[in-house]
Amino acid sequence: MQTIVIVGGGAGGLELASQLGRKLGKRKKADIVLVDRNSAHIWKPLLHEVATGSLDTGTDGVVYRAHGAKHGYRFVLGNFEGVDNTKKTIRLSATFDEDGNPLMPVREINYDVLVMAIGSVSNDFGTPGVKDHCYFLDSQAQAERFHKALLNHFMRIDQDLDGVLNVAIVGAGATGVELSAELHHVTELLKDYGMPNMTPKQLKITLIEAGPRILPALPERISNSAKRELSRLGVEVKENTRIQEATTEGFVTSEGNVIKADLMLWSAGVKAPNFVADLELFELNRANQVLVKPTLESTVDENIYVIGDCCGFLQENGKWVPPRAQSAHQMASTVQRNILLKRNNKAPKPFAYKDHGSLVTLSRYSTVGSLMGNLTSKSMFVEGHLARLMYVSLYRMHQIAIHGFSKAAMVYVAETISKVVRPKMKLH
Numbered sequence: 001m002q003t004i005v006i007v008g009g010g011a012g013g014l015e016l017a018s019q020l021g022r023k024l025g026k027r028k029k030a031d032i033v034l035v036d037r038n039s040a041h042i043w044k045p046l047l048h049e050v051a052t053g054s055l056d057t058g059t060d061g062v063v064y065r066a067h068g069a070k071h072g073y074r075f076v077l078g079n080f081e082g083v084d085n086t087k088k089t090i091r092l093s094a095t096f097d098e099d100g101n102p103l104m105p106v107r108e109i110n111y112d113v114l115v116m117a118i119g120s121v122s123n124d125f126g127t128p129g130v131k132d133h134c135y136f137l138d139s140q141a142q143a144e145r146f147h148k149a150l151l152n153h154f155m156r157i158d159q160d161l162d163g164v165l166n167v168a169i170v171g172a173g174a175t176g177v178e179l180s181a182e183l184h185h186v187t188e189l190l191k192d193y194g195m196p197n198m199t200p201k202q203l204k205i206t207l208i209e210a211g212p213r214i215l216p217a218l219p220e221r222i223s224n225s226a227k228r229e230l231s232r233l234g235v236e237v238k239e240n241t242r243i244q245e246a247t248t249e250g251f252v253t254s255e256g257n258v259i260k261a262d263l264m265l266w267s268a269g270v271k272a273p274n275f276v277a278d279l280e281l282f283e284l285n286r287a288n289q290v291l292v293k294p295t296l297e298s299t300v301d302e303n304i305y306v307i308g309d310c311c312g313f314l315q316e317n318g319k320w321v322p323p324r325a326q327s328a329h330q331m332a333s334t335v336q337r338n339i340l341l342k343r344n345n346k347a348p349k350p351f352a353y354k355d356h357g358s359l360v361t362l363s364r365y366s367t368v369g370s371l372m373g374n375l376t377s378k379s380m381f382v383e384g385h386l387a388r389l390m391y392v393s394l395y396r397m398h399q400i401a402i403h404g405f406s407k408a409a410m411v412y413v414a415e416t417i418s419k420v421v422r423p424k425m426k427l428h
Contacts, residue, residue, distance in 0.1 A: 001028070001029070001030060001031055002024075002029075002030040002031070002112045002113065002343070003030070003031045003033065003110060003111050003112050003113075004020060004024075004030055004031070004032050004033065004111070004112065004113045004114075004115070004339065005033045005035060005090060005109055005111040005113070005114050005115070006020075006032070006033065006034050006035065006115040006117055007035045007036075007080045007090065007114070007115065007116055007117060007118055008035070008036060008080075008116070008117035008118040008119055008308070008310075009034055009035075009036035009038070009041050009064055009075075009117075010041070010044060010117060010119045010308055010309075010328065011043060011044060011308065011325045011328040011329060011332075011398060012117045012307040012308035012328030012329065012331055012332040013034065013036075013115070013117030013307070013308065013332075014034070014041050014062065014064075014067075014402050015328075015329060015332040015333075015398070015401040015402055016115060016117065016307065016332040016335060016336055017032055017034040017068070017071075017073045018067070018071045018073070018401065018402045018403075019332070019333075019336050019401070020032045020072075020073065020336060020339065021068065021071040021072030021073035022071055022072050022404075023336075023340070024072070025071075025072030025073050025074075026071075026072035027072075030343075031074070032072060032073035032074070033073065033074055033075075033076055033109065033111075034064060034068060034073050034074070034075050034076070035075075035076045035077075035078055035080060035090070035092065035109070036064060036075070036077070036078075037077070037078065037079045037080070038064075038077075038139070038140065038141070039063060039064060039065065039077055040057075040061045040062060040063045040064060040140070041061065041062040041064060041067075042055075042057060042060065042061055042062075042140045042143075043060070043325070043395060043398055044119070044325065045174070045325055045394075045395075046060065046395070047137045047138075047139075047140065047142075047143045047175075048137060048143075048175055048178045048179040048182055049182060050140060050143035050144060050147065051137055051143040051144075051146040051147050051150070051179060051182075052147065052150065052179070052182045052183055052185075052186045053147050053150075053151070053186060054182060054185070054186055054363075056415070056418050057140065059411070059414055059415050059418050060415065061140075062402065064077075067402070071402075076092070076109065077095065077104070078092030078093070078095060078104065078107065079092060079093045079095065080092060080118065081093045081275065082279060083114065083279060083281060083304075085114075085281060085300070085301045085303070085304060088110060088111050088112065088114075088303070089108045089109065089110050089111070090108065090109050090111065090114065091106065091107070091108050092104075092106065092107045092108075092109065093106060094106050111303075112303065113303055113304075113305070113339060114303060114304045114305070115304075115305045115306070115307060115335060116290060116298075116304065116305070116306045116307070116310060116311075117306075117307050117308045117310070117328070117332075118272070118273060118276070118308075118310045119138075119272075119273075119308055119309045119310060120138070120270035120271060120272055120273070120308075120309035120310060120323055121136075121138045121270065121271065121272075121273050121274075122136045122137075122138055122266055122267060122268070122269070122270060123268065123269040123270055123271040123287070124266060124268075125268070125269070127243060127244065127245065127246065128244075128245045128246070129245050129246035129247055130246045130266050132246070133246040133247065133248060133264055134170075134246055134264045134265060134266040135149070135263065135264065135265045135266070136265070136266055136267070137175055137179070137265065137267060146263075146265065149263060150183075150263065153165050153262055153263060154187075154190060154195060154198050155195070157197075157198055157202050158190070158195040158196075158197045158198040159197075163202060164202055164203070164204050165202060165203050165204070165262055165263070166204050166206070166250070166260055166261045166262045166263070167183060167203070167204070167205045167206070167261060167262065167263045167264075167265070168205075168206045168208065168250060168251055168259050168260075168261035168263070168264050168265070169205070169206070169207050169208065169264075169265045169267060170208045170243055170251065170264075170265070170266050170267065170268045171208070171209070171266065171267035171268030171269065172207050172208070172209035172211075172214035172215065172216075172237070172239075173215065173216070173217065173267060173268075173269075174215065174358075174360050175267040176207055176209075176214075176265075176267045176268075177207070177214060177215060177226055177230065177360055177362070178360060178361055178362065178363075179265065179267070180205050180207050180230055180233075180235045181229070181230065181233060181235075181361075181362035181363040181365055182363045183203065183205055184200055184203065184205065184233045184234070184235070184363065184365075185363035185364055185365070187199065187200045187202075187203045188200055200233075200234060203234075204234075204236070205234070205235045205236065206235075206236045206238060206259055206261070207230065207235055207236070207237050207238065208238045208241050208243065208251065208259065209237070209238065209239045209240075209241065210240070210241065210242045210243070210268065211239065211240070212239055212240055213227070213239055214226060214227055214230075214237060214239065215360060217322065217358070218358050218360070218369070218370065219370055222358070222360065222368050222369060222370060225366075225368045225383060226360055226362065226368055229362050229365060229366045229368075230362070233362075233365065238259070241253055241254075242254040243268075246264060246266075249261075250264065251264065270287075270309060270323055271287045271288045271289075272284075272287060272288035272289045272290070272309065272310040273288070273310070274288065276288050276289075276290060276310065281300060281301075282298055282299070282300055282306075283298075283299045283300060284312065285312040285314075285320070287312070287320075288310075289309075289310055289311060289312030289320075290306045290310055290311060290312055291312045291314075292305075292306050292311055292312065292313055294350035294351060295334075295338055295348040295349065295350055295351065296311065296313070296331060296334055296335050296338065296351050297338075297348070305335045305338070305339075307328060307331035307332055307335055308323075308327070308328040308331060308332075309323035309327075309328065311327075311331060313331075313351065313353070315353060321353045324358075325394065325398065326355075326356055326394070327353060329397075329398070329401065330351070330353060330354065331351060332401075334349070334351040337349060357369060357370040358370055359382075359387055359390055359391040359394070361388065361391050366383065366384065366387075367382075367383070367384065367387035367388040367390075367391050368382070368383045368387055369382055369383075369387050369390070369391070370382070396408065396412065399411055399412070
């Protein structure tokens, strides 16, 4: 029986495991194995809500082991650290509990087909002090770490009527912009949860962008609309501002100015994890992404596919496919189709990225974006309720892909009920 191993349970990896599990795993036609170093999945575009406490991870999280039992794949917990494509094995490092006691030894897993879906991490571009003083939002654990620090600062400021919580965010892409608005929103909620003195007036958010405008990857009209809304909320937007160092006091700009901050978050660009280069197997681009053929097979081995943020796919227009959730979703669908085609001795099909537009939510205040992308000659600008509806629908599509329609509908009902009975933000 063929063994298909998927490393990484992010948007693309989990969708692929679910789809292959239902088509092959449940029918005992193949052994579908999903490997991840975490035991549960949170859709990455929602991590800014985990960081502020406005997302219920208990409802929205997907526990891999339980999910796999229902959808025909098996889950293996472990840290991926190597691949031997001659022996067709991957190696997982030893794992330990919180006290340092061994849980699992070094292991090897055999594969016939390997899919690399290991995602991306924040790119600090070697800026001094960033790793030591900044928070990141690459994983649920990092988002929860930021959340705990945020709550501690909230409690401190609530006792100091003249105190101000300074939050500085480097990188005004979708993560930085959405986090800025969400922070303002949760601060408004605190008066209802025993912190009457902690109001938006005690919160100062500085959003820092090295380029000439925020949301640089999106159309200028979207950027301008988002900037107006952030300014209305009191967010200080600093464009054309490069950071040369992070210190205990805050960020130091290239001009030598200090942007003071109690909490510093870095979200200025992403790259594939550094250990990809350490494998010394794949061809990589400048962002550490693995180069692939048009069929999403790696350039060095046709039995290894690559999808999601770690995939370096150069389009005919000379642009790399952007590291977005919609890219991972489309790649997962292509790889699923190609695995099934090759099982039937048919030629795999090339991947074609379709940009369906981009949406950015500014918490409950507004949502802006463009729809249709390259499906028409021009993108359609959307804002307000329609944009919010489309933004939410992207997550619902992800839930349908991993759960199926019926289960996704039940999850939606559970989320709706949960929002009625639970606090509007996580307070622990």
